[in-house]
Amino acid sequence: MTALDEIKIGGMGARRRRVEDNRFIRGRGNYIDDIVLPGMLHMEILRSPLAHARINSIDTSKAWDIPGVRLVLTGEMMATRNLAWMPTLSYDTQAVLATDKVRFQGQEVACVIADDPYIAKDACEAIVVDYEPLPVIVNPTQATADDAPLIRDDKENQPDNVIYDWEVGDRAGTDQAFERADLVSTIQLHYPRSHPAPLECCGSIADFDRSTSKLTVYMTTQAPHIVRAAVALIAELPEHMIRIISPDLGGGFGNKVPVYPGYVMSILASILTERPVKWIEDRTGNLISTGFGRDVYLQGEMALRRDGKILGVRMHTDADHGAFFGDAQPSKFKIGLMHSAFACYDIPTAHLTARGMYTNKAPGGVAYRCSFRVTEAMFFQERMVQAAADDLGMDQAEFRRLNFVRDDDFPHRTPFGFLTDSGQYGKCLDVGLKAVGYQDFLKQKEEAKKRGRLLGIGISTMTEPLGAGNSREYDILGIKMFDSAELRVHMTGKAILRTGAKTQGQGHETTWAQIVAHELGLPAEDVLVEEGDTDTAPFGMGTYASRSTPVAGAAVAMVSRKIRAKARKLAAHLLEVSEEDVDWELGRFYVRSAPDRGVTIQECAMAAYSNMPDGLEPGLEGNAYYDPPNLTWPFACYIATVEVDPETGVWDVLNMVAVDDCGVRINPMVVEGQIMGGLTEAYAMASMQFITFDAEGNCVGSNFMDYLLPTAWETPGYELHEVVTPCPHHPIGAKGIGECATVGGPAAFVNAVLDAIKDTGVRNIDMPLLPDRVYEAITERHDVSGAPPVKVDD
Amino acid sequence: MALFEEIAAEPSEPVPVRRVTISVNGERRTADVEPRLLLAHLLRQGLRLTGTHIGCDTTNCGACTVLFDGKPVKSCTMLAVQADGHEITTVEGLGGASELHPVQEAFKDEHGLQCGFCTPGMMLAAKALLDEVPDPTEDEVRWALSGNVCRCTGYQNIVKSVLSAAQKLQGQSAADGS
Numbered sequence: 014m015t016a017l018d019e020i021k022i023g024g025m026g027a028r029r030r031r032v033e034d035n036r037f038i039r040g041r042g043n044y045i046d047d048i049v050l051p052g053m054l055h056m057e058i059l060r061s062p063l064a065h066a067r068i069n070s071i072d073t074s075k076a077w078d079i080p081g082v083r084l085v086l087t088g089e090m091m092a093t094r095n096l097a098w099m100p101t102l103s104y105d106t107q108a109v110l111a112t113d114k115v116r117f118q119g120q121e122v123a124c125v126i127a128d129d130p131y132i133a134k135d136a137c138e139a140i141v142v143d144y145e146p147l148p149v150i151v152n153p154t155q156a157t158a159d160d161a162p163l164i165r166d167d168k169e170n171q172p173d174n175v176i177y178d179w180e181v182g183d184r185a186g187t188d189q190a191f192e193r194a195d196l197v198s199t200i201q202l203h204y205p206r207s208h209p210a211p212l213e214c215c216g217s218i219a220d221f222d223r224s225t226s227k228l229t230v231y232m233t234t235q236a237p238h239i240v241r242a243a244v245a246l247i248a249e250l251p252e253h254m255i256r257i258i259s260p261d262l263g264g265g266f267g268n269k270v271p272v273y274p275g276y277v278m279s280i281l282a283s284i285l286t287e288r289p290v291k292w293i294e295d296r297t298g299n300l301i302s303t304g305f306g307r308d309v310y311l312q313g314e315m316a317l318r319r320d321g322k323i324l325g326v327r328m329h330t331d332a333d334h335g336a337f338f339g340d341a342q343p344s345k346f347k348i349g350l351m352h353s354a355f356a357c358y359d360i361p362t363a364h365l366t367a368r369g370m371y372t373n374k375a376p377g378g379v380a381y382r383c384s385f386r387v388t389e390a391m392f393f394q395e396r397m398v399q400a401a402a403d404d405l406g407m408d409q410a411e412f413r414r415l416n417f418v419r420d421d422d423f424p425h426r427t428p429f430g431f432l433t434d435s436g437q438y439g440k441c442l443d444v445g446l447k448a449v450g451y452q453d454f455l456k457q458k459e460e461a462k463k464r465g466r467l468l469g470i471g472i473s474t475m476t477e478p479l480g481a482g483n484s485r486e487y488d489i490l491g492i493k494m495f496d497s498a499e500l501r502v503h504m505t506g507k508a509i510l511r512t513g514a515k516t517q518g519q520g521h522e523t524t525w526a527q528i529v530a531h532e533l534g535l536p537a538e539d540v541l542v543e544e545g546d547t548d549t550a551p552f553g554m555g556t557y558a559s560r561s562t563p564v565a566g567a568a569v570a571m572v573s574r575k576i577r578a579k580a581r582k583l584a585a586h587l588l589e590v591s592e593e594d595v596d597w598e599l600g601r602f603y604v605r606s607a608p609d610r611g612v613t614i615q616e617c618a619m620a621a622y623s624n625m626p627d628g629l630e631p632g633l634e635g636n637a638y639y640d641p642p643n644l645t646w647p648f649a650c651y652i653a654t655v656e657v658d659p660e661t662g663v664w665d666v667l668n669m670v671a672v673d674d675c676g677v678r679i680n681p682m683v684v685e686g687q688i689m690g691g692l693t694e695a696y697a698m699a700s701m702q703f704i705t706f707d708a709e710g711n712c713v714g715s716n717f718m719d720y721l722l723p724t725a726w727e728t729p730g731y732e733l734h735e736v737v738t739p740c741p742h743h744p745i746g747a748k749g750i751g752e753c754a755t756v757g758g759p760a761a762f763v764n765a766v767l768d769a770i771k772d773t774g775v776r777n778i779d780m781p782l783l784p785d786r787v788y789e790a791i792t793e794r795h796d797v798s799g800a801p802p803v804k805v806d807d
Numbered sequence: 808m809a810l811f812e813e814i815a816a817e818p819s820e821p822v823p824v825r826r827v828t829i830s831v832n833g834e835r836r837t838a839d840v841e842p843r844l845l846l847a848h849l850l851r852q853g854l855r856l857t858g859t860h861i862g863c864d865t866t867n868c869g870a871c872t873v874l875f876d877g878k879p880v881k882s883c884t885m886l887a888v889q890a891d892g893h894e895i896t897t898v899e900g901l902g903g904a905s906e907l908h909p910v911q912e913a914f915k916d917e918h919g920l921q922c923g924f925c926t927p928g929m930m931l932a933a934k935a936l937l938d939e940v941p942d943p944t945e946d947e948v949r950w951a952l953s954g955n956v957c958r959c960t961g962y963q964n965i966v967k968s969v970l971s972a973a974q975k976l977q978g979q980s981a982a983d984g985s
Contacts, residue, residue, distance in 0.1 A: 030915055037923030038911040040858015040898030044924065047857035131843070212862045212870055212924040212958050263860065263924030264958050296863040518922030518959045682918050686960060690921065693961035717867035717956070725962040726953035 016534075016598035023537030024530035024599075025745065028682040031523040032538075033261075033516075042261045045216040045233050050289040053218065054083055056279050057133035058298060059123040059140050061115035064151075064373040064710020065164070066144035068114055071123060076136035081128040083286055085136065086278060088112035088122070096281055098167075099247045102271060102489055105176075105338035106168070107376060109274040114147065116164055116336035117375050118710050119301030121274045126282045126290055149373045149710040150174065151801045153310060153331040156370040164336060164371040174371040176338050179347040182364035182429050187316075190325025190362050194316035198401040203779045203800045204389045205703040206308035206333070206374075208720065209381040211517070213263020214294040215303055217276045219283035228283075229256045232276055235265045235515050236555025241547045242492065243272050248280060259545035265517035266694075267379040270341045270557050271304050300720055301712045304341065305704060306381025308333040308374075309348075310800070311393045315401045321415045323401070326355055326363040326428060328393065333372050340378035341557070342385040343487040343494065349386030350478055352429035354394045357438055357476040357648065358416040363428035373710045382694055382755040384558040387477045395473040395760030399767070400776060409764075410446055413474050414439055435738045436476055436648045437674065444734050445472075445650040445672040454654055467657040468667075469769025473760035474651075478644040479749025480563020489554070496560070497551035498568035499636040500529065500576055504622035506615030509541045510572075513553010514565035516544055519751060520683045521561065525569050527679050528745060532573030533580075534600025534614050551636050559749030562679065563740075568639035570744040575635040580617035583633075586626040587612045645740045645748035647675040651692070651761040657769040662788030664766050666696070666729035673753055674736040677746035685733055688754045692731050695758020697723050701781050708802040827891040831856070832900025840887045847871045847882040849890075850897060858898035858927045862956070869955030872928030873897050879935045879954070898927035901934065909975040910934050910968070919968030921959030929955045933969045941977055945970065 023029045036042055073085040088110035091097040098106045111122050123140050127133035148162045155161060156174040165171045191197060218231040228250055234240050237257040245252040262269060275292045282290040294303070313328040330348055334340065342349045348367040355363060381388070402412035417438040418425045425433045449470070458468040484493035497513040510525055526540035544550055553565060577597065584602035585592040588610060596605045603611030612620075621633035650672040657664040671688055678684045694702075701721040704714035714720035739746030759780060766782050767775065775790045779799030786797045824839040831854060838853055850856045850873065861883050862870035871883040874896035882895075902908045910930045913919065920926040929952060936943060936951035943951070948969045949962070957965060 031918070033923070034915040034920060037920055037926050038898075038907065038914050038930070039902065040856070040927045042858075042923050044857075044860070046851070046861070049855075131841070210958065212868060212922070212956065213860070214862070262922060263862075264922040266958070296865065296868075520921070686918050686921060686964060689961035689963050690959045691961075694958075716865050717863045718865055722868075722956050722958070724953040724956060725949040725966060728949075728962045730963055731961065 017600040019531060019599055022530050022534065024527055025677065025679055027527060027680065029523055029527060029537060029680055031520050033520065033522045044213055044261045044263050045218065045231055046293050048218055048231055048260060050218060050220055053289040053291050054126050054128065054286060055130040055133050056124055056126045056282055056290050056292040057130060057137050058121050058275060059137040060298065060302065061111065061118060061120045061122050063115060063144050063146055064118040064149045065147040066115050067147060068111060069143040069145055072141040073123065075139040075141070076125055079132060079136045079139060081132040082125060082136045083128070084126040084282055086110060086124050086282065091281065094281060096248065096277060099272065099277055101337055101339040101376070103338045103340045103342065104344065107337035107339055109277045113167060117373050118712055119298065119375060121302070124278050126286060149708070151372055151374060151706040151708065151710055153333050153370040153372070156372050164373060176334060176369035176371060177347045178368050180364070180366045181352045183362050184364045186362040187325045187327055187364040191316045194324055195319040196317045196404060197314050198317060198404040199314040200397050200400045200777065201312040202393070202396060202777050203798065204307045204309045204311065204392055205705065205780055205799055207306050207381060207698055207702055208300050208704055209266035209268035209306060209379065210300065210720065210722065211264030211266055211268050214296055214299040215269060215273060215275065216291070216293040217279045218289055218291045219279040220289040221283040221287065223287055227254050227256065228280065229258065230276070230280060231258045231260055233262055233269050234259045235262070235269045235517060235557050237515060237545055237547050238513060238552050239489065239492065239555060240272055244280065247277060257547045259515050262517035265557070267306065267341070267381045267383065267557055268304050269517070270379055271339055271377070273303055296717060297715050300704065301715045302375050304339065304377030304379030305375060306379055306383065307389060309389045311389060313393065313397055315397055317401055317405060321405055321407050321412055323358060323360045323416050326360060328354065328365040330367045332367065332369045333374065334369050334378050335372055335374040335376040337376035338369065339376040341380060341489070343481060343489060344491065345486060346385070349380070350384055351386045351390045353387055353427070353431055353478045354390035356427040356431055356433055357418060357474060359418045359422070360428040365429065374706060380558050382691060382752045384477060384479055384481065384752065388756045391475040391477060391756045392760050394475060395764065399764045409472055410442060410451065413472065414442060431478060432643060433476060433646045434643060434741050436646060437736055437738050438474065438648055441648055441650040441672045441674055441736045442474060444736060445652045445670050448670045448732060448734055449652045449654060449668060465659070467659055467769040469655050469657065469765040469767070471653045471761045471764030471768055472650070473757045473764065474649070475757045476646045476648045477753065477756055479559040479647060480641055480645045481558060481560055482564065482641050483643060484640045492554065494554050495638055495640040496553040496564035496568050497636060497638045498565060498572045499551045500572045500634065502576060502618045502633040504619050506535060506618045507539045508535060509543065510569065511543050511550040512565045512569060513551050514544060514556045514561040517556065519556065519561060519687065520680070524679045524683055525566070528566060528569045529573050531745065532570055533577055559751040562747050563645045563743060563749045564639055564641055566747060567641060567744050568637045571639055572635050572637035575637060576633060579633060580614055582629055583617040583620045583625065584612050587616065587620055642742045645676065645743060647673065647748040647750060647753055649673050649753045649757045651754065651757050653761040653765040655762070655765040655769055657766055657787060659791055662784035662786070662791060664782065664787060668732065669729050670732045670734065671754060672734040672736060673750065674738050675750035675753065676738060676740040676743065676748035679747060684750055687751050688733055689731055691752060691754025692758050693723060693728050694755040696728060696762060699759045699762035699780055699782055701783065703781050705803045706801040713803060825888050827888055829890045830894040832896060842886065842888055844887045845883055846885040846887045846890050849887040850882060856897050856899050860924050860927060862924065867956065869928045869932065870925050872931050872955060874931055874935055877935065877938060879932045896931065898930060901930060908934065909979070910937070910972040913968040913972035913975065917964050917968040917971055919960065919965045925955060925957045929957065929965060933972065936969070937973055937976055942973055
């Protein structure tokens with residue numbers, strides 16, 4: 014007998030078809046709006062049409078008169094239960110229902126609970142609110158003006174609209190580097206506000222059972238255990254009497270991390286009506302009130318030696334956080350992991366200053382397919398690097414290669430103090446350049462120029478920190494960022510695995526079983542994976558910031574190893590030898606001196622329940638809490654080639670090559686799916702997708718007619734390549750991957766378009782590179798800003 | 808006819824209703840509906856066919872796509888009364904009782920879905936294309952699916968799925984013909 018073929022049992026490296034697809038392709042998914050509970054009522058929210066206004070009065074009497082209306086809630090009523098305000102994930106407060114004034118367009122003002130959603134919507138329209146408009150702020154410059162109105166007059170010790178003023182890095186050392194510089198290159202840009210816009214909006218069904226005092230909440234959440242803790246604190250309910258169930262999620266991308274006012278209202282409504290209350294957000298509600306991403310103004314400069322060596326970097330960010338500071342991010346860092354910028358380059362010193370401002374815009378600052386502002390960091394990095402290469406007159410690929418951290422220089426301390434541990438940056442770049450045909454393209458570009466055609470090539474290379482913790486440095490509201498897995502192997506060798514993560518399309522039900530197959534030799538199809546129910550799953554921090562594989566995935570491997578350690582004792586007992594004489598090959602223990610004598614993992618499982626040795630605890634179950642020693646550092650090289658039409662400003666992607674090194678791949682098919690999805694969100698942000706505001710604070714981009722998402726028609730095709738540098742500290746050598754392409758991709762597209770129009774002298778066009786912006790840059794020969802307020806045609 | 812129907816405690820003004828008869832997945836269904844009821848809501852809440860999803864309310868995303876007399880429509884902006892006398896196919900009617908439709912198989916085989924929310928609408932739009940154009944080009948597939956948004960996959964594997972389903976269907980019809 015020999016070891017099992019790992020690919021055949023669906024282990025690591027298998028392109029295993031996804032088990033969750035069996036229900037999704039039949040329309041048998043179980044998303045929040047598919048769930049119906051007996052006696053369920055429906056909730057709709059009335060939102061503010063104004064961005065900043067005092068509320069003089071709210072008259073709900075006509076809403077109460079509509080047949081079928083069961084409850085109307087306002088901020089005043091929430092306040093009697095101490096629920097008018099709730100804490101955010103960044104130690105701020107956020108209004109659940111407005112009491113004093115509204116602070117952004119779309120803010121929750123009242124809600125109606127009725128027999129059906131049509132009645133609830135009718136009743137919302139019957140509520141009369143008397144608003145007194147106030148001056149509106151839609152960007153950080155307005156927020157810090159001398160005569161700026163105070164947005165957060167509800168807070169004590171908040172004299173202005175500044176939330177924080179923060180710095181990291183070595184100011185003095187960086188100043189010295191700039192004194193020694195031969196050349197200083199600068200850049201200034203705005204990373205526009207974007208919205209994750211998962212295809213399924215947010216929603217909840219709260220079900221409070223007075224007879225047991227148990228509150229069950231079905232909720233679109235990427236982090237059910239954090240929500241349970243938050244509900245316990247906000248609603249002052251005992252934590253063991255709260256059950257959060259996150260059903261199938263129609264995408265998340267960070268949008269479903271925060272706790273939203275709608276969830277809290279539905280919970281109070283269920284407590285008051287003693288009926289289940291369902292709230293399903295509509296698309297406009299989703300886009301104008303829930304967690305956005307980005308909206309940061311970045312500027313900086315790079316100190317350069319004439320030969321191309323980078324000596325130091327200065328960065329400054331002004332972040333527009335909206336009306337409430339609701340960033341979902343580790344509490345130690347005010348602007349997320351912005352200081353992970355330049356991690357792949359060997360730069361001796363850097364300094365970052367960051368300010369955050371309140372404005373009359375929706376709160377959020379979620380990590381939209383991003384590890385906490387890493388997207389902005391890497392975009393700035395690669396735009397800065399491009400500008401520096403241009404200023405030096407150096408080839409953009411060679412400039413990057415010259416400054417890369419070398420393969421033999423790990424572990425490496427980044428300029429802002431992170432520790433990277435592995436990578437083959439130069440090799441990834443080589444693979445990318447070869448795939449795109451770099452030298453040939455440069456020739457084509459020159460020839461095309463003679464015929465009046467504008468071709469361009471853009472490179473983006475980056476390593477980014479994925480998989481927070483470790484718990485020493487990473488926590489959210491004081492809860493440490495580890496994760497967990499629990500594995501129960503039944504007597505027939507079938508198993509159930511539960512983790513503290515929560516899949517939203519990433520395919521955990523498929524890939525976690527592959528890790529168990531790798532570690533235990535159980536066929537993957539024999540392992541059922543469940544997530545999302547806080548009554549059954551072990552405590553974990555959930556799925557976002559590409560942390561599932563780095564943290565929960567590691568926990569899956571570790572719990573499997575615990576199970577294997579116990580199975581070894583059972584095997585020794587069955588084989589009648591001492592444990593030291595037993596060896597393991599995939600799926601089987603055998604006697605070292607007599608390899609033919611062996612027992613399978615399934616036989617060990619049976620023995621755990623039917624034939625255990627004296628003194629050994631029965632059963633074959635375990636759990637593991639995994640606190641990673643470091644972040645994982647995947648590397649990516651994205652190269653885009655484009656053609657810009659000088660007559661219209663329209664640009665087309667000719668080719669997009671992606672080289673990703675995410676370490677060992679559990680399921681290459683799923684990894685490739687993540688990369689292609691991420692590249693598309695990168696293309697979206699570079700080309701069309703953004704939310705902006707007019708001077709009155711009206712959201713431009715409040716539905717899918719204005720908030721443009723690329724379809725199959727616009728989206729380019731992609732060519733994927735891989736390099737594998739195993740993560741040295743992860744138990745199976747894996748690194749995060751979900752967000753890499755979204756983080757690194759935008760700069761490749763933008764650099765390519767700017768390369769195509771380089772002769773105009775234009776240094777920057779803010780994303781998205783809409784045709785009119787590109788056309789303006791070409792014809793007016795100046796940089797184009799996309800900062801709000803925008804002009805809106807009447 | 809429900810065995811029990813609760814009468815509202817407070818007498819309310821009678822809500823106007825209209826009787827509609829719709830063939831849904833080959834089965835004749837009759838219901839009394841408010842004239843303003845959306846087709847998507849009739850399918851989801853009335854008939855409990857929850858495979859039809861709602862993603863945007865404005866006819867842009869295509870999660871609610873169903874086949875209306877064989878043509879793809881967005882059921883979130885069509886009234887239930889407009890479907891009176893017509894044939895509707897939802898994802899639940901795409902495959903047979905036990906068999907999958909080749910489009911469904913192909914989406915699984917080619918990893919054409921991730922979160923699954925756009926998938927029913929995407930598959931129905933694909934089926935409508937393949938009914939008309941059995942051997943489409945990549946551009947034809949991309950154009951036919953351009954009313955359906957996917958936020959997860961980047962479309963490349965969706966396009967692959969549809970092209971693979973086309974081949975399979977053509978193989979089937981060739982085999983049937985011989």
